[in-house]
Amino acid sequence: MSRSGTGRGRGTGRATLGEVAQAAGVSTMTASRTLSQPELVTEATRARVEQAVQALGYVPNRAARALASNRSRVIVALVPSLSNAVFTAVLDGIQDAVDASQYQLLIGITHYSDAEEEKLLRTYLQSDPDGILLPGLSHSAGVRSMLETLSVPVVAMMDLAASPDTLSVGFSQSEAGMALTRHLLAKGYRRIAFVGAQLDERTLRRADGWRQAMQEAGLFDARLEIMTPEPSTVALGAALMQRVLAGLPDCDAVFFCNDDLAHGAIFHCQRAGIPVPGRIAVAGFNDLPASSLMVPSLTTVDTPRYQVGYQAASLLLDTIAGKLPKARRIDLGFTLREREST
Amino acid sequence: MSRSGTGRGRGTGRATLGEVAQAAGVSTMTASRTLSQPELVTEATRARVEQAVQALGYVPNRAARALASNRSRVIVALVPSLSNAVFTAVLDGIQDAVDASQYQLLIGITHYSDAEEEKLLRTYLQSDPDGILLPGLSHSAGVRSMLETLSVPVVAMMDLAASPDTLSVGFSQSEAGMALTRHLLAKGYRRIAFVGAQLDERTLRRADGWRQAMQEAGLFDARLEIMTPEPSTVALGAALMQRVLAGLPDCDAVFFCNDDLAHGAIFHCQRAGIPVPGRIAVAGFNDLPASSLMVPSLTTVDTPRYQVGYQAASLLLDTIAGKLPKARRIDLGFTLREREST
DNA sequence: CTGAAAGCGCTTACAG
DNA sequence: CTGAAAGCGCTTACAG
Known part of the structure; x- marks a missing residue:
């Protein structure tokens, strides 16, 4: 019964x-x-x-609808981290674009790991997504082959694809790195260090930009490049600044790959009584909320991360709907913010 | 064919x-x-x-499995915001707990709005969730009636329920507010202002704690309570500090409801040449990453937000699985961090 | 403009 | 330990 x-x-x-x-x-x-x-x-x-x-x-009942219609109305978005304010803004943009649709968003955090990215994607395939948003352009062979087999649209976020086969929304990380370095050169700094943490794809592209600008100026020196796979945090920035001051006494400016590192660097200098930019200039990347308010205010690059998320999701939804996008590669640009710290 | x-x-x-x-x-x-x-x-x-x-x-195929088994294996988590680092940590904890299970997590951002919370919940009901994680204890009548009709387990996060009918994981926001205020009183401050932004449930409970401690000390003065519905940001903190200094010249300490406001306040003082804590003491709430590193370092309350997320999700999954929880109300406590700013 | 019937891809008592 | 059959709640060509 x-x-x-x-x-x-x-x-x-x-x-x-x-x-x-x-x-x-x-x-x-x-x-x-x-x-x-x-x-x-x-x-x-x-x-x-x-x-x-x-x-x-x-x-x-979504499950019944998905099964009967063979359209899940699900899209998947993978981001490296929620601790990084950059990606929470990207997610906000994605959410806002998706909320206006009938699609359901599945969010995955890769923790900057290719293996986790692959695992998440495999799990989310069970939901038969109609489209996928991924951070960056480079992925493991496993992920690439899954995406090929799937044959659903994929949009890369935060950087620009070289090939028009790939849908991408972002800006050129290397050009942004170059622009910031050129600003420092124009200000007269010569021994400009680059400090990178986490060493994700975007950081490496920014380092490329720094390297190219330094080479163009005839000032490149590999010893000025300081890279660590540790996660980018305020505390790490303080520690790395200390290391720069001790190990590179003639260094006159530091380009940190992310604002949180630069914040830590400025706090360290403040505590140690080292004038910024008098003794050493400090620049960051991303223009986080505190950057314009701290003392000295931080020179950095403002990045359109909310828009990246919003436009990437819109591009994905349009593509799923069969609309031909105006552009397969959307360059949202970046803005140099020149402030007191340089 | x-x-x-x-x-x-x-x-x-x-x-x-x-x-x-x-x-x-x-x-x-x-x-x-x-x-x-x-x-x-x-x-x-x-x-x-x-x-x-x-x-x-x-x-x-998840949809087929859900339909046939009448178990969606979906849980829904609603959080107010991703801009607030507190809730990204909660989400990290939830993710980690859920990743170890067969459940799929659906995340919704309410933007601190009851109406959005209700709309999100209604949408997510289409996925027939097996359980729900919600921020805080107070919800609109619409949400309450949906939850009753649903009859799936719900866990409240970040505060403790008065009634044992409600599953909750968090700590007492009002006791934390009281503890911080008592610290300031013990340090000798007398005209201690409370500055609240956003005015979400948790901020109001912290204000309750401040009020009670001030009343106990015979020092309560309603003019010391400054409340604004604007979102809590570093920039707002700077502006509100300016307002406190101008409007309450005898105020000797400020309890900001969130660290980001306190950061802005300290930056403002630094820029204006106002000694902290010499002229005025500043305290925050949540112990964000920069708080221990800035100058002066910030006195605040460290909150177990990752653990809140992790334990709330674990409690929910256990309840779904029919396990009787050891406690229906899990108090994770908080830790006062006494630093230089007070 | 409306309907009968098949089918999406699974799981679940119930037998054996 | 293994299987035949029904059914979950929808949508979709195809008719009329």
Whole structure:
């Protein structure tokens, strides 16, 4: 015997579309159509169905819809970290774009690990996503082959693809690195160090930009490049600044790959009584909220991360909908913020 | 005619469990069992099925599984904001707990709005969640009635429920507010202002704690309470500090409801040449990463937000699994960090 | 504009 | 330890 007198068998106990249809005196498929394509139905029918929906508190079952329609209406977004304010802004942009659609967003945190990225993607394939948002351009062979097999649209975020085969929304990390370095050169700094942490793809591209600008100026010196795989934090920035001051006494400016490192560096100098930029200039990247307010205010590069998320998600949704995008590679640019610290 | 020669009809084009079963020479249900309860199957069968899974690159279809089993294996987590580092840490904890399970996490951002919270919940009901994580204890009537109708477990995060009917994981916001205020009183400050922004539930509870401590000390003065619904940011902290200095000249200490406000306040004082704590003491809440490193370092309350997320998700998953929790109300406490700014 | 029927890809009592 | 069959709640060509 069924567990209740409603005849719902092993169901959820919630109203089904069939029950809505019955209450409205129409067939299930007419009820279905009323919800998905109301313009194909008489006004009278629509009213009766909508009333039944209200009366029964009907909530459509996504799993059934996905299974029957063979469209999951799911998109997956992978980001490296939530601790990095850059990616929370990207996610905010994605959310806002997706919220306006019928799509459901599945968020995965890769912790900057290729292996985790691959594992997450594999798990999320169970939800049969209609599209995917990924950070950056470089992925493991496993991820690349999964994406090929899948044949759903993929949009790369935060950098620009070289090939037009890849949909991408972002800005040139290397040009931004170059622009900031050139600013420092123009200010007269000569021994400009680059300090990179985490060593994700974007940091490496910024380092490329720094290297190129230094080479162009005839001032490149490999000893000025300080790289560590440790996660980028304020505390690490303080420690690395100490290391620069001790190990590179003639260094007159430091380009930190992220603002949080630069904040730590400035705090360290402040505590040690080292004038910034008098003794040494400090620049960061991303223009985090504190950067314009701290003392000295921080020279940095403002990046359009919310827009990256918003536009990447919009591009993905448009592509899923079969619209031909105006551009397959959307360059949102960046803005140099010259402040007191340089 | 079907759109391909594979006989897969309007399907996804991916291997199904039936195809795996066929390749392994067993029935579909034996294949199903091999994946879900391998201990109920001979080793030989298991090997053949697993080989077929590998060969066909089989990925289970979540929608079909959810529909057939009437268990979505979905849990929903709502948080107010991603800009607030507190909630990204909560989410990290939730993710880590959920990743170890077979559950899929759906994340929603309420932007501190009851209306958005209700809308998100309504949307996520389409996924028929097996459990829900919500920030705080107070929700709109609409949300409360949805939760009652749903009858799935709900865990409140970041504060402690008064009633044992509610599962909750967090700490007492009001006691934390009291503890910090008492620290300031013990240090000899008398005209201690409370500055609250956003005015979410947690900020209001911290204000309650401040008020109670001030009343106990016979020092309460309503003019010392400065509340604004604006979002909490570093820039707002600088502006509010300016307002305190101008409007409350005898104020000797300020308790900001969040560290980012306190950071802005310290930056403002630094820029204006106002000694902290010499002229005025500054305290925050949450112990954000920069707080221990800035100059002066910030007195604040360290909150176990990652653990809140992790334990809340664990409690939810245990409850879904039918395990009786040891406690329905998990108090993770807080830690006062006495530093230079007071 | 509306409907009967098949089917999406799984799982689940129930037998054997 | 393994299987036949029904069913989860929808959508979709195809008719009329």
